[in-house]
Amino acid sequence: MKLFNLSLWINGFPLKKAKRAIEAIQKINDTEFEKYQSQKKEEIVDFHLKHNPFYKSFAKKANLNDWNSIPIMTKRDLQQPLKNRLSEGFFKKNSYVNKTSGSSGDPFVFVKDKYCHALTWAGFIKRYDWFDIDFNSSMQARFYGIPLNKKGYYKERFKDFLSKRYRFSVFDLSDKQLKKNLSKFKTTKFNYINGYTSSIVQFAKYLKQENIILQTICPSLKVCIVTSEMLFEEDRSLLEERFGVPVVNEYGAAELGLIAFQNPKTEWLVNTDDLYLEIVDENNSILPYGELGRIVITSLYNKAHPFIRYDLGDIGKLSKESTVRKPILESLVGRTDDIVKLPSGKKAAGLTFYYVTKTIIEDDGNVKEFIIEQLKIDTFKISYVSGYELSEENLTKTKKAIAKYLEPNLIVDFERKTVLKRSNSGKLKQFKSYL
Structure with a gap:
């Protein structure tokens, strides 16, 4: 069928x-x-x-x-x-x-x-x-994010089922997780890989570290x-x-x-x-x-x-x-995204923030622009331009989302601005790490 x-x-x-x-x-x-x-x-x-x-x-x-x-x-x-x-x-x-x-x-x-x-x-x-x-x-090996709320999570999983996809995490790119990813390739007849460039590149770097050619263990690729x-x-x-x-x-x-x-x-x-x-x-x-x-x-x-x-x-x-x-x-x-490094040693794709920002997007168009900067290993700053201040409820939701997608006990500061600094190309870079 x-x-x-x-x-x-x-x-x-x-x-x-x-x-x-x-x-x-x-x-x-x-x-x-x-x-x-x-x-x-x-x-x-x-x-x-x-x-x-x-x-x-x-x-x-x-x-x-x-x-x-x-x-x-x-x-x-x-x-x-x-x-x-x-x-x-x-x-x-x-x-x-x-x-x-x-x-x-x-x-x-x-x-x-x-x-x-x-x-x-x-x-x-x-x-x-x-x-x-x-x-x-x-069969697709999918390197994309996934919503972690129940409704969004199971909706995406159902879509994956219908579309013959197996989704790998882009929120955890540690060697331990990449080793698990490799094991899945050994047991599944994947025909193609699809997804975020930075996450897939991290997997390739792990393969190089282990001196492995993926098609030798997954010939269907x-x-x-x-x-x-x-x-x-x-x-x-x-x-x-x-x-x-x-x-x-x-x-x-x-x-x-x-x-x-x-x-x-x-x-x-x-x-x-x-x-x-x-x-x-x-x-x-x-x-x-x-x-x-x-x-x-x-x-x-x-x-x-x-x-x-x-x-x-x-x-x-x-x-x-x-x-x-x-x-x-x-x-x-186009857009380039850094790899996020966290206090626990965990690494994640910069596009992790794609899902976090969903929590502050409102249909009334209040938030006009935003950028996220990693100032220290445990400290992030979200600068945004909006018609009015984000509510305490939205700030709390965003902090909870960051804790869920990345890890708990991170420091997250918010600053509302009238304008955000752009690159020479005229484009905002959503995530930037100063580490």
């Missing part, structure tokens, strides 16, 4: 329809593709100008005949109650609802219409098939797919050496889905099926291929919520070899 496909169908996501659409889009020839893309850009802008009061107010000067007149939106623009941003006819109950990770320091709740979300999954399925990975039958964090070339070399399989770079965002995926020729191909990507300068002018700038993306099919010329906060550039039909992402100045 194809449990993964069945689970999407039960939840109202028309996967079969989406797969047919992706197949049809990918068959459009190079000559016709630019026309198709322009048509879809115009259609999605027109739809939201007519059916989304928030976007109509936001894009007052938009001219459908002039793409440069379409304003660029940021996460800050979307930090207001979700009900204000929904298109007519769309509600939480008939849409896909989720939260952004907050890894850039700008969290918010968003929705996608169900067909748009099905297109996202159809795109993932198509690309994973390049490496002979089937979501219904291939075909590929390693890393996501959510920057993949440096030296880390790629380490992963390929220690795992004995190809390493694939994936770039995505919760609110948009798949942005770019590396093909078997190691080209990092931008997803042009349901997204339109631009690189712009500080004046919002579109840059030519080969020049570094801000990544701005339009979701061509999301009618529930506008993501039109949406600035992700990432910096990157497209290769000079790119074409309209085949844009190639040459480089990405």
Whole structure:
């Protein structure tokens, strides 16, 4: 039984329809593709100008005949109650609802219409098939976090079951835990590894320490797919050496889905099926291929919520070899996360704070930005920008979450600020260690 496909169908996501659409889009020839893309850009802008009061107010000067007149939106623009941003006819109950990770320091709740979300999954399925990975039958070694509250925990575990995944902890990257991870690979026929780059790299470092090639003890392993964090070339070399399989770079965002995926020729191909990507300068002018700038993306099919010329906060550039039909992402100045070191000797992925920050995200958009700094081995500081002070209840919830995800008896200080210091790239680094 194809449990993964069945689970999407039960939840109202028309996967079969989406797969047919992706197949049809990918068959459009190079000559016709630019026309198709322009048509879809115009259609999605027109739809939201007519059916989304928030976007109509936001894009007052938009001219459908002039793409440069379409304003660029940021996460800050979307930090207001979700009900204000929904298109007519769309509600939480008939849409896909989720939260952004907050890894850039700008969290918010968003929705996608169900067909748009099905297109996202159809795109993932198509690309994973390049490496002979089937979501219904291939076993995944998953290096992701997991909520520790009962409801969230069991929901994720159930999703893991449906998706043939075994989840390894990213909250504990000690040698003792990594040894247990290795034992699981000895007894399970994993077909691929997927997850946070930094956690997977820590596992590879352990394998190097033990002088082990993973595929020799897990011959079924075909590929390693890393996501959510920057993949440096030296880390790629380490992963390929220690795992004995190809390493694939994936770039995505919760609110948009798949942005770019590396093909078997190691080209990092931008997803042009349901997204339109631009690189712009500080004046919002579109840059030519080969020049570094801000990544701005339009979701061509999301009618529930506008993501039109949406600035992700990432910096990157497209290769000079790119074409309209085949844009190639040459480089990405994305999020990088340090490893958290704790008094007990335990280590954890920096993205552990992804889950902690969920406790301070509120749908009313109060918290605008935040960063977390490790000042000492046992001391952390959370600096945040908000409309009003966090309540004692929220502060307590956050401290309890940190104790649960990391370890107890850590010192956590909070400071509300009017502005947070940014890096030279203009992006906030969510976690920084001064150790």
